[in-house]
Amino acid sequence: MNARRAAGVLLALLAAAAGLLALAVSVGSQGLEPVWTLLASPPNEGQAALAAQIVWEIRLPRALGAWAAGALLGVAGAVAQGLFRNPLADPFLLGSAAGASLAVALALVALGGSAGMLGGAGAPGWSVLSSSLWVRLGLTGAAFVGALAAVLLTLALARGVQHTLRLLLAGVVVGVVLGAGTQAVLLLAPDALQAMQAFLLGSTAFVGWPSAGLMLAAAALCTAAATLLARALDALALGEATAASLGMPLATLRLALVAVLALATASAVAQTGLIAFVGLAAPHLVRALVPTTHGWLMALAAAMGGALLLAADTLARGWLAPQELPVGVLTAVLGGGYLLWLMHRGRLRGQGA
Amino acid sequence: MRGDVVNPSHPVALAAQGVSVRLGRHPVLHGVTAALPRGRWTCLVGPNGAGKSTLLKALAGLLPLHGGRVELLGRALQDWPRRARARTVAWLGQAEPGGDDLTAWDVAMLGRLPHQPWLAAASAADRAAVEQALRQTQAWDWRARPLAQLSGGQRQRVLLARLLAVQAPILLMDEPLAHLDPPHQADWLALVRALTRQGQTVVTVLHELNMALHADELLILDAGRVRHQGPADDPATHRALERVFEQRVAVQALDVETTVAGDVGARWVVVPKVPVGAEGGCAAGAARAHPGAFISKEVCHAHRTWNR
Numbered sequence A: 001m002n003a004r005r006a007a008g009v010l011l012a013l014l015a016a017a018a019g020l021l022a023l024a025v026s027v028g029s030q031g032l033e034p035v036w037t038l039l040a041s042p043p044n045e046g047q048a049a050l051a052a053q054i055v056w057e058i059r060l061p062r063a064l065g066a067w068a069a070g071a072l073l074g075v076a077g078a079v080a081q082g083l084f085r086n087p088l089a090d091p092f093l094l095g096s097a098a099g100a101s102l103a104v105a106l107a108l109v110a111l112g113g114s115a116g117m118l119g120g121a122g123a124p125g126w127s128v129l130s131s132s133l134w135v136r137l138g139l140t141g142a143a144f145v146g147a148l149a150a151v152l153l154t155l156a157l158a159r160g161v162q163h164t165l166r167l168l169l170a171g172v173v174v175g176v177v178l179g180a181g182t183q184a185v186l187l188l189a190p191d192a193l194q195a196m197q198a199f200l201l202g203s204t205a206f207v208g209w210p211s212a213g214l215m216l217a218a219a220a221l222c223t224a225a226a227t228l229l230a231r232a233l234d235a236l237a238l239g240e241a242t243a244a245s246l247g248m249p250l251a252t253l254r255l256a257l258v259a260v261l262a263l264a265t266a267s268a269v270a271q272t273g274l275i276a277f278v279g280l281a282a283p284h285l286v287r288a289l290v291p292t293t294h295g296w297l298m299a300l301a302a303a304m305g306g307a308l309l310l311a312a313d314t315l316a317r318g319w320l321a322p323q324e325l326p327v328g329v330l331t332a333v334l335g336g337g338y339l340l341w342l343m344h345r346g347r348l349r350g351q352g353a
Numbered sequence B: 001m002r003g004d005v006v007n008p009s010h011p012v013a014l015a016a017q018g019v020s021v022r023l024g025r026h027p028v029l030h031g032v033t034a035a036l037p038r039g040r041w042t043c044l045v046g047p048n049g050a051g052k053s054t055l056l057k058a059l060a061g062l063l064p065l066h067g068g069r070v071e072l073l074g075r076a077l078q079d080w081p082r083r084a085r086a087r088t089v090a091w092l093g094q095a096e097p098g099g100d101d102l103t104a105w106d107v108a109m110l111g112r113l114p115h116q117p118w119l120a121a122a123s124a125a126d127r128a129a130v131e132q133a134l135r136q137t138q139a140w141d142w143r144a145r146p147l148a149q150l151s152g153g154q155r156q157r158v159l160l161a162r163l164l165a166v167q168a169p170i171l172l173m174d175e176p177l178a179h180l181d182p183p184h185q186a187d188w189l190a191l192v193r194a195l196t197r198q199g200q201t202v203v204t205v206l207h208e209l210n211m212a213l214h215a216d217e218l219l220i221l222d223a224g225r226v227r228h229q230g231p232a233d234d235p236a237t238h239r240a241l242e243r244v245f246e247q248r249v250a251v252q253a254l255d256v257e258t259t260v261a262g263d264v265g266a267r268w269v270v271v272p273k274v275p276v277g278a279e280g281g282c283a284a285g286a287a288r289a290h291p292g293a294f295i296s297k298e299v300c301h302a303h304r305t306w307n308r
Helices: A004-025 A033-040 A047-084 A098-111 A125-131 A134-156 A164-188 A193-202 A210-226 A231-236 A240-245 A251-274 A277-288 A294-320 A325-345 B054-057 B082-088 B105-112 B124-136 B152-165 B182-197 B235-244 B282-288 B297-307
Strands: B012-023 B026-037 B039-045 B068-070 B089-090 B170-174 B201-205 B217-222 B225-231 B251-259 B264-275 B294-296
Touching: A004 A294, A033 B251, A047 A210, A047 A231, A047 A251, A047 A277, A047 A294, A098 A193, A098 A251, A098 B026, A125 B152, A125 B170, A134 A164, A134 A251, A134 B039, A134 B294, A164 A193, A210 A231, A210 A251, A210 A294, A231 A240, A231 A251, A231 A277, A231 A294, A231 B082, A231 B105, A240 A251, A277 A294, A277 A325, A294 A325, B012 B054, B012 B201, B026 B039, B026 B054, B026 B201, B026 B217, B026 B225, B039 B054, B054 B089, B054 B170, B054 B217, B089 B152, B105 B152, B124 B217, B152 B170, B152 B182, B170 B235, B217 B235, B225 B235, B235 B251
Parallel strands: B039 B201, B039 B217, B089 B170, B170 B201
Antiparallel strands: B012 B026, B012 B068, B217 B225, B251 B264, B264 B294
16 A cells, blocks of 8 residues: 555665765775766876776775675565564574674684784775685685574474474574584684674675675575565464465465575675674664555665665765774664664554564 | 355355364364354354364364364365465454554455465455455555554454455454444444355354354354354253353343344343352342352342342
8 A cells, every 4th residue: 555655765765875875985995085086087097097996896896785785684684574573583583693603703713713814893805805805705605604504403493484483492592502602612712703803793894796796686586585475474464373364375485485584694694794783673664664565675675774784884984984983883873773763753663663 | 256166055164073173282172073054153152261262263274183174165174275275264363463564455455365376466356355345344444554553443343354355255253343342343243144144154253142142053162072053042052051151141031122233133141140249248138049059140139129
C-alpha cells in the first residue's frame, strides 16, 4: 500500500548515496578538496597523473566499497530481523562475526602477524594495500571461510533450520565459544592484538577495486535474492503456524534466507571487518521513514545501510584529516544517535525497539 | 471452488482418526476420533488445557502427529499438495503478535498467497477477494494503516479478513472473538451463518460458552479426549457440557428468545455456579438448602433475598 512512498524513499536514498560518493572522492588526507578542481586544474602533469590515480584507484573503490559493505549489512540486518521476528536481531547473530574474528586471528598468528599488517587507524591505506595485497587476500579469504564455517556450525548445533529459537540459541553459543577462542589466541600471541583491533572496529581502508567489485556483486545478488524471498518474511511476520497454513515451504525458505544472511555478512566482514550497528540500525531507520512490506524493505535497507556507511566513512576520513577515525566508532555514534532520537520522538513505538 | 478439491461433496470436511499429539514430551491429545460435517459450524469446547487449540492445529496439518491421521474431504492430509491444502483449509491462530509494519491491506493480501504464483503480482481476483474480506469484517476503512496503529479489536478484524481472503471451503478459527466488542461479535455470528449457508465449513475454538451454543454442533473435549459430539441444542450435549466443567456451569433455556443480527436466536444461556461458601452472605442459607453442592448465582441470589 505504501509502494509510492517507498519508491520515493528509495530514490532519495540512492540520490543521497550519489551525492555522498562525490563528496567521498573529494575527501582525502589533505581534507576536503572538490574532485573536479583536483582533476581539472593540476599544477603540472605529474601531479595530474597522481591526482587521477588517487581518485580512481584509491578513493573511488573505497567509497563504492563502503557503500556496498553498508548495503550488505543493511540487507543482512533486514533478513535477520524478519527471519527471527526480532527487532534486535543483527547480521552477526548466527556466529559469523565470531567465526571471522577467530579465523583472522589465527591467520595473523600463522603469518607471523605484526602490527603494521592491517595498519593502524591512522595509516594511509594505499601504502598498506600495495605492499601487502597477498596478505590482504589471505586475511579476506580467512575471514570469509571463518564466517561461513561458524554459520554452518550454528546450523549443525541447531540441527537444521526447523526451529527458529534453537537457531538463535545455537548462534549465541557459537558466538560465545568462538569469541573465547579468539581471546585465547590473542592472549598467546599479543603481537597480533593491534592488527586485530582494526579488524574488530571495522575499516574500509583496504578496499580496492577487486574488493569493491566483489561486494557490489554480492550486494546486488543478496538484495535480489532477499527480495524474492520477501513474501515468506511477510507471511512469517504473522507467525510460523500462519505461514505454514498459507502453504509456505518453511524449511526450504528458512534455509534460503540463512544462506542469504550468511553470504551477505561474510562478504562484508571479509573485506571490512566487524562494522557494528549498520545492520541493526538500517532496517529500523527505514521502518521509521516508511512502514512497508519486506519486498520494499530489502532494497530500502540496502540503500539505507550503504548511505549510512558511506557517510560515516567519509566523515571518518575527513574530520581529523590526515588522521582517520575507525569507521565502526562513527557508525555507532551516527546510527545510535539517530536511533535514540527516533525513540525519543516515539516513532519506534510498537516495533519493540 | 477449484479443481484441486478431491471430492467437494464429501459429507465429512475433516476427520480425525485416533489422533495423538505431544507437545514436547507432554501428551496433549489421546487418540481423538471425530468427524466434522461439511457445511456446518462445529465448535470445540472444553475446560482450559483440554487440547482444543492443539486439535484445531492438528486438523489444519500444522502439527506433527504422534499417532493417528487426519483426513481432509476423505483424503489423508499429508497426501494433499501443500498449496492445494492451503487453498482448501484456512486457519486463524489465537491472537498472534507480529506484522506490525504491514498495512491491513498487506495482511489481508497474504491470504491470497496459496492462490498466487510465487512472484506474481496481485491479480484482479486477488484484489477483489481482499476488498470483499476487508469489507466483511468492517476493516476496509483503515486498509492503509499499519497493524501497529490498530487497537486489539481492529487488529483481530484484519486477521479475520486475512482468513476470509483465502476463500477456502473450510475455515478453522481459534478464539476468533478475542478483543471484539459485542456488536462485532454479533456481526461475526452473522458472517459465520452466511458462510455455512453458502456451504462452507466453519470450525472454531471458543472459550465463551454462550457464544459456542450458537454453533450447529459442539465437540466437547476434556483432558485430550473427546467426551461428546452433538447438536448444540440437544439436552444431552448440554449435560455433557456441564459434566466436563464439573457441574460448575448450568445450561438453561431462555424464556424469551433473543435475536441477534436478524436471524440468529439465542435459546440457551450458560450460568456459572459459585461454590458454596465462596460468597459469604449466601453460603449459610444456600448450604443448608443444598448441602455439598455447587449452586448457581441465581440460587444464591434467591437465598440472599429470602434471608433478608
